[in-house]
Structure formats: C-alpha cells, structure tokens
Amino acid sequence: MQLLQAETPSQVFIDGRKVTVSSEKAVGHQRMVQCDWGTGRTTLQISLRVGSQVALNVNAGRGQAIYSNFNAFVEGAIANEQPARLIAYNTIRSKGGDDGKAREYSKRSIWFAARSGLPNTSSVDLGTFDIRKQTWTPEPKETLKRIVCLAVIKAHFLDRGSGERIHDAPLFAIDGDNSPISDDEYPEATPRPEGKLSGLNNVPGGPTKLLDTLREWTETVVDAQPSENQFVAFVSKMYGVGVTRAGQMLRHCKNLDLFDVRDGVLVATDFGTQFIAGPDPLRIYRQLAARYTGFEETLAFFAQNPGARVGALRKHLNQALGTKWDTDAQPQTRAYWLTGLGFLHNDNGHYMVTDVARAHLPEASSSKDAPSVDTDVDGGDDAIETASFRDITHIRLDPAAVKLGDLVLPDGLVERCCAALNAGKHLLLVGPPGTAKSTLAERIAMHASEVHSLYEPLTATASADWTTYDTIGGWAQRREGGLRFREGVVTRALHEGRWLVLDELNRADVDKCFGELFTVLAGGTVTTAYTREVDGRDEPIEIGFDATHYHFGPWFRLIATMNVRDKASLFRLSYAFLRRFAVITVPALEDDFLQKLCETEGAKRCADAEKRALALRVFSKKNGLGRFVDLGPSMLLDVLSYAHARIASAPRAVGEGLEMLVFPQFEGLGDADARDADRLIGSLFSEEPTFARSLQRSFRSNFSHVRWPDD
Numbered sequence: 001m002q003l004l005q006a007e008t009p010s011q012v013f014i015d016g017r018k019v020t021v022s023s024e025k026a027v028g029h030q031r032m033v034q035c036d037w038g039t040g041r042t043t044l045q046i047s048l049r050v051g052s053q054v055a056l057n058v059n060a061g062r063g064q065a066i067y068s069n070f071n072a073f074v075e076g077a078i079a080n081e082q083p084a085r086l087i088a089y090n091t092i093r094s095k096g097g098d099d100g101k102a103r104e105y106s107k108r109s110i111w112f113a114a115r116s117g118l119p120n121t122s123s124v125d126l127g128t129f130d131i132r133k134q135t136w137t138p139e140p141k142e143t144l145k146r147i148v149c150l151a152v153i154k155a156h157f158l159d160r161g162s163g164e165r166i167h168d169a170p171l172f173a174i175d176g177d178n179s180p181i182s183d184d185e186y187p188e189a190t191p192r193p194e195g196k197l198s199g200l201n202n203v204p205g206g207p208t209k210l211l212d213t214l215r216e217w218t219e220t221v222v223d224a225q226p227s228e229n230q231f232v233a234f235v236s237k238m239y240g241v242g243v244t245r246a247g248q249m250l251r252h253c254k255n256l257d258l259f260d261v262r263d264g265v266l267v268a269t270d271f272g273t274q275f276i277a278g279p280d281p282l283r284i285y286r287q288l289a290a291r292y293t294g295f296e297e298t299l300a301f302f303a304q305n306p307g308a309r310v311g312a313l314r315k316h317l318n319q320a321l322g323t324k325w326d327t328d329a330q331p332q333t334r335a336y337w338l339t340g341l342g343f344l345h346n347d348n349g350h351y352m353v354t355d356v357a358r359a360h361l362p363e364a365s366s367s368k369d370a371p372s373v374d375t376d377v378d379g380g381d382d383a384i385e386t387a388s389f390r391d392i393t394h395i396r397l398d399p400a401a402v403k404l405g406d407l408v409l410p411d412g413l414v415e416r417c418c419a420a421l422n423a424g425k426h427l428l429l430v431g432p433p434g435t436a437k438s439t440l441a442e443r444i445a446m447h448a449s450e451v452h453s454l455y456e457p458l459t460a461t462a463s464a465d466w467t468t469y470d471t472i473g474g475w476a477q478r479r480e481g482g483l484r485f486r487e488g489v490v491t492r493a494l495h496e497g498r499w500l501v502l503d504e505l506n507r508a509d510v511d512k513c514f515g516e517l518f519t520v521l522a523g524g525t526v527t528t529a530y531t532r533e534v535d536g537r538d539e540p541i542e543i544g545f546d547a548t549h550y551h552f553g554p555w556f557r558l559i560a561t562m563n564v565r566d567k568a569s570l571f572r573l574s575y576a577f578l579r580r581f582a583v584i585t586v587p588a589l590e591d592d593f594l595q596k597l598c599e600t601e602g603a604k605r606c607a608d609a610e611k612r613a614l615a616l617r618v619f620s621k622k623n624g625l626g627r628f629v630d631l632g633p634s635m636l637l638d639v640l641s642y643a644h645a646r647i648a649s650a651p652r653a654v655g656e657g658l659e660m661l662v663f664p665q666f667e668g669l670g671d672a673d674a675r676d677a678d679r680l681i682g683s684l685f686s687e688e689p690t691f692a693r694s695l696q697r698s699f700r701s702n703f704s705h706v707r708w709p710d711d
Contacts, residue, residue, distance in 0.1 A: 006140030210340025420582035434632020
C-alpha cells in the first residue's frame with residue numbers, strides 16, 4: 001500500500017522528453033495516474049491485488065502494460081529473511097502471431113528504457129521491500145516513478161497505433177531508424193556485465209539423453225523446417241512441459257549455434273548439420289562456456305572438491321563470480337549439462353570430474369587456486385525457483401535408465417515401480433527387512449530428479465512420535481522473538497521442488513501425522529490453520545493442486561517404504577491415503593538372484609570363495625534358512641562383509657555373522673519351523689561340531705517356550 005499512497009513524481013523523462021505526471025488519491029487498492037507529453041497522453045491504472053496472491057497490475061488505457069506477481073519474491077524473502085524484490089518484465093507479446101515483430105519491439109522497448117534511466121535488460125528491478133522494517137528501497141516515490149516510466153514505454157509498443165493505450169500523437173515512433181539495436185541487446189540474450197548469460201534450463205529427458213535429445217531436435221528442424229511457434233508447440237507436447245519452458249529450450253539451441261531463423265523458419269546451422277552426423281560434446285561445452293557464466297568455474301570446483309554437492313557449488317560460484325543465486329537452481333543446471341556431456345559423474349548427488357574432461361579441458365584438472373569447501377553443504381532452506389517444475393504435466397520415467405548400481409532385484413520390479421509412478425500414483429514399497437526398499441526408492445526418485453529437472457529427493461524416516469508438525473509444519477520460535485511457520489517434510493519437499501522418500505512408514509501413526517494431507521493425497525486442496533506474513537498481511541497456508549506455494553501437482557510423488565513384518569499396520573491406513581498409492585512388494589531374492597549377487601557384490605566384500613559358498617547355502621530359499629524367513633539380500637552382504645573382516649574358518653566367520661545379524665529376524669517363527677531351522681543350522685555348520693552346538697544354543701535362546709529334541 002505504500003506504493004499506492006506514495007507521492008506521485010511531477011514529471012519523468014523518456015528518451016530525453018518530458019512527460020508531465022498527475023494523479024488522484026488511491027481508492028482502496030487502486031490509483032489512477034495521468035501522463036501527458038503535450039502532443040499525446042495515456043492514463044495508467046495502478047492496482048495492487050491482495051489475496052491468495054500479491055500482484056502489481058498496471059493498465060494503460062484499455063489494456064495491460066505491466067503485471068508482476070510479487071508472491072514468489074515475498075515467499076523467498078520470508079524463507080531467507082531478506083528484502084523482497086519487485087520485478088517487472090520489459091518484453092512485448094506477439095500480436096496476430098507476428099513473433100518477429102514482437103521480438104523487435106522488445107528490443108526497442110529495452111533500448112528506450114536504457115535511455116530513460118531503467119536497466120538495459122528484459123527484467124526491470126523496480127525496488128526492494130524490507131518485510132521486517134516495512135520500508136522500500138529506493139523510497140516509494142522513486143519506485144512509483146520507475147513503474148510510470150516503464151508503463152509509458154511499453155504502452156507505446158503494445159498500442160501500435162490502435163489508440164487503445166496511447167491517445168493522440170505518441171511520445172516516440174515505434175517504427176523507424178531512431179533506435180539502432182544490435183542482436184546482442186535482444187532481451188532474451190542480454191549479456192551479464194562479464195559478457196555472459198546467467199539463466200539456463202535443463203533439457204527434458206535427463207542428462208543421459210542430453211546429446212540424443214539435442215540431435216533429435218536438430219533433425220526435426222532439418223526435416224520439418226518449422227516456425228519457432230511450431231517448434232515450441234512440438235517440444236511442449238512431446239515432453240509435457242509448458243510453452244514458456246519449451247521456448248527457453250529453443251533459445252538455448254540457438255545460443256548453442258545448433259539452428260537459427262531464416263525467412264521465418266528454423267534451419268540447422270553448419271554446426272547443427274555436423275552435430276546430427278556425430279554429436280560433439282566438446283564443441284557444445286565450448287559454446288556453453290562462451291555464452292553462459294560459470295561452466296569453467298564449475299569444472300574447476302569439482303576437480304578441487306570431488307564428491308561435493310551443488311549447494312557447496314552455489315556458494316563458491318556466488319563468491320567467485322559475484323552472482324547472487326539464492327537457490328541451487330542455476331548451479332545444478334550447470335552440473336546437469338556437464339554430466340550430460342560426460343564431463344562430470346553424478347553419484348547420487350555427489351559430483352566428480354571424469355577422465356574424459358581431464359583429458360580435454362585444463363579447467364577440469366585439480367587447481368590449487370580453487371578453494372576447498374565443506375562437501376556436506378546441501379543448500380539449506382533457500383527458496384526454490386518454481387517455474388522449472390510446476391509446469392510438468394506428467395511424469396515420464398524410463399526403468400532402463402534408473403541407476404541401480406550394486407542393486408540386484410527381481411525381474412520386472414523396477415518396471416512396475418516406474419509404470420505406477422508414470423500413471424500418477426504415489427508408491428508404497430513393502431517387504432522384509434534388508435530387501436533394499438529404501439535404496440530402490442531413493443534411486444528411482446533420483447532418476448526422476450534428473451529427467452524432470454527436479455531437486456534431489458528429500459528422504460526422511462518416520463517415527464512413532466511424528467505428528468502433523470513433522471509432516472505439514474507448525475509454529476516455531478524465531479531467534480529474534482516472535483513466531484514463524486516452520487515447514488514439515490512434505491511442505492519442504494513441495495516448496496523446494498523435490499520428491500519425498502518416506503522411510504519406514506509403519507513406524508508412524510499415519511492418521512495422527514498426515515492430518516489434512518489425506519485430502520491432498522486424494523487430489524484436493526486444503527487451507528491449514530497456519531499463516532504466512534505477506535506484505536504486512538497474514539495469508540493462510542494452502543497445500544494442494546491449486547495451491548501456489550505448496551503445489552501438490554502432477555510433478556510430485558511420495559515414495560514410502562514399509563517393513564512387511566509389521567504389515568498389520570497397513571490396514572490402519574485410510575482409503576483416502578491408500579487409493580493414491582500403488583503398493584508393490586519387494587521380495588527376498590530367489591536362489592538364482594542370490595547367486596548372482598554373491599558373484600558380483602559379494603565378491604567385492606569377501607574374496608574368500610569358501611565363505612561366499614557357505615553364506616549362499618545358509619541364505620538359500622530352497623534349502624537354507626531363507627525357506628523359513630524372508631532374508632533380504634542386504635543381510636547376505638552384511639554377513640559377507642563380517643566374514644571377510646573375521647580372520648577365522650569359513651564356518652566360524654559366517655556363523656558369527658549369522659548369529660549377530662540374522663538370528664533376530666527369526667522372532668515369531670512357529671515351533672515346528674523353529675525346530676527344523678535348528679536342525680538345519682547344525683547340518684550347515686557340521687564341519688565344526690562344537691561351534692555348531694554353540695550356534696544352535698544362541699538360536700534357541702530366541703524360543704524359550706519351545707521343547708528341543710535333545711532337552
């Protein structure tokens with residue numbers, strides 16, 4: 001409201017010409033401002049929308065000139081306790097499909113703005129608002145002056161002689177030779193002070209398909225010669241992304257010199273034609289490094305700090321380049337492209353420079369000048385740029401591309417999980433302990449983050465003490481006094497653009513800790529009892545498909561795990577909860593998969609073939625202890641790791657591991673099965689009778705009520 005009530009500047013100068021400004025007093029959330037330059041005039045209606053969103057809207061005559069959604073900047077400012085920015089965009093939309101003319105008008109509008117004291121960029125920083133002090137910088141009068149100046153300039157290009165926004169003679173001619181503008185000043189490619197662009201987006205499909213996707217797009221341009229609008233529509237439909245993001249993809253391809261516009265259609269450049277014949281990652285890298293800031297620095301950073309995460313990279317780039325990135329979005333995008341080009345390796349969020357990069361790029365070699373950092377930094381609670389994930393309309397996961405690493409899983413399991421997630425379901429993985437449910441959940445979620453440009457998944461372990469405070473959030477004491485809303489694991493994941501992996505769901509009382517989320521999981525939107533302060537007003541916190549801040553939309557998935565030994569708790573989950581989940585069992589491995597596991601991962605943990613062979617017989621589902629209780633493959637690997645560390649005979653080394661790590665899993669076994677398992681233990685370890693009897697006594701201690709044959 002300070003803006004609407006501020007003193008109106010008596011005049012502004014646009015391209016050296018004076019415009020007289022007069023205004024009426026604000027009425028409610030609206031104010032009328034008259035702008036007159038002697039030969040012509042326009043009337044501005046400046047209004048502030050306050051409600052579920054806070055937005056600035058400026059109409060010139062009978063059409064809109066400026067619209068700025070203040071919400072995202074306010075939310076980020078609250079999260080980081082920093083001033084909020086009010087930003088408007090100096091770009092001109094197409095009229096009648098004439099995109100070429102709109103781009104030219106955008107360039108001219110920016111040129112006039114620069115000659116009138118405004119930034120020479122497509123985004124114009126009008127001012128910042130300190131939420132704590134309730135003050136504007138610069139003062140409201142100066143911010144209002146910038147709004148008036150920008151609105152008058154844009155009104156000329158939006159009007160185009162129609163008389164709807166500009167009455168009588170315009171202040172300046174929108175066509176003519178009075179504004180010679182080079183292509184470098186085009187708003188979508190406005191250089192940063194160091195001569196490079198800052199904003200970059202990920203290519204849909206994930207880094208593993210980066211080069212293939214760029215080649216397919218270039219082939220499409222060669223075959224179809226589409227217009228820019230047709231190409232954008234193709235990318236939007238093909239990958240399920242918004243038109244804005246598809247347009248960004250087009251711009252990046254042009255910046256990479258893959259194709260260009262000639263006579264109104266897209267055509268491949270010489271490099272684009274060569275790229276179809278054989279993708280050249282090194283050439284793409286050099287184009288990226290030449291046009292976008294931070295690529296050489298990113299490689300140098302990870303060369304000096306192997307295994308670091310993007311949160312640490314962001315802090316380094318801000319310090320080294322003077323960028324002011326409040327989120328990990330742009331640093332992660334650079335790591336994404338370098339991974340897709342084969343110059344970085346991503347190990348579950350930890351990045352390392354590859355040998356290929358070291359062989360071709362000097363910046364990929366370890367540099368003593370690069371500062372060492374704490375590689376555990378994860379980016380904190382920064383506000384996340386949301387445009388990259390909120391426009392995702394559906395999930396597309398490729399089971400063949402999921403990085404399973406050392407996991408050995410039953411045939412078809414990963415395919416079923418991906419199909420359920422692609423179908424819009426959340427996922428509940430159930431199975432016995434040690435079957436790699438949690439690891440599988442994290443690796444599928446990590447694959448989704450790469451394919452859809454999401455942040456790394458957020459993992460949390462449920463507990464019996466959980467309430468809605470842990471999932472949704474609640475009031476928390478500020479250090480300086482007062483209360484603020486503290487996010488729970490679900491709201492934090494939604495805010496930060498991350499999938500949520502919820503481990504050991506059966507440990508929590510789901511009815512108690514999910515509360516309003518039952519409605520959200522069923523596809524609705526809820527208004528919680530909590531509020532956030534936005535521009536001096538308390539706004540209720542909403543969660544759901546229609547919510548702005550906590551958007552529970554098509555892009556989001558929750559993957560939960562549950563121990564099958566406590567499967568009775570499954571029936572305590574309400575229908576509203578379960579119907580949004582696909583429940584998939586992760587079973588213990590059959591003998592052929594166990595043997596494969598022993599030959600691969602087992603050999604890494606234990607080189608002794610005799611110990612591996614005995615462990616395999618013990619865990620066998622057909623003839624071993626696995627026929628009585630489902631024993632997860634992780635337990636087999638744990639026993640082998642112990643057996644390798646234990647300098648002893650195979651029976652003793654494997655048996656001790658079995659006693660410590662596996663026997664507790666037999667709790668609750670029936671009397672008859674317990675006796676059969678006891679006899680089998682004696683048989684499996686019969687090479688050392690004394691040790692076998694000791695092992696049997698340990699096993700029997702779990703069944704004090706059972707009468708044993710030799711009692």
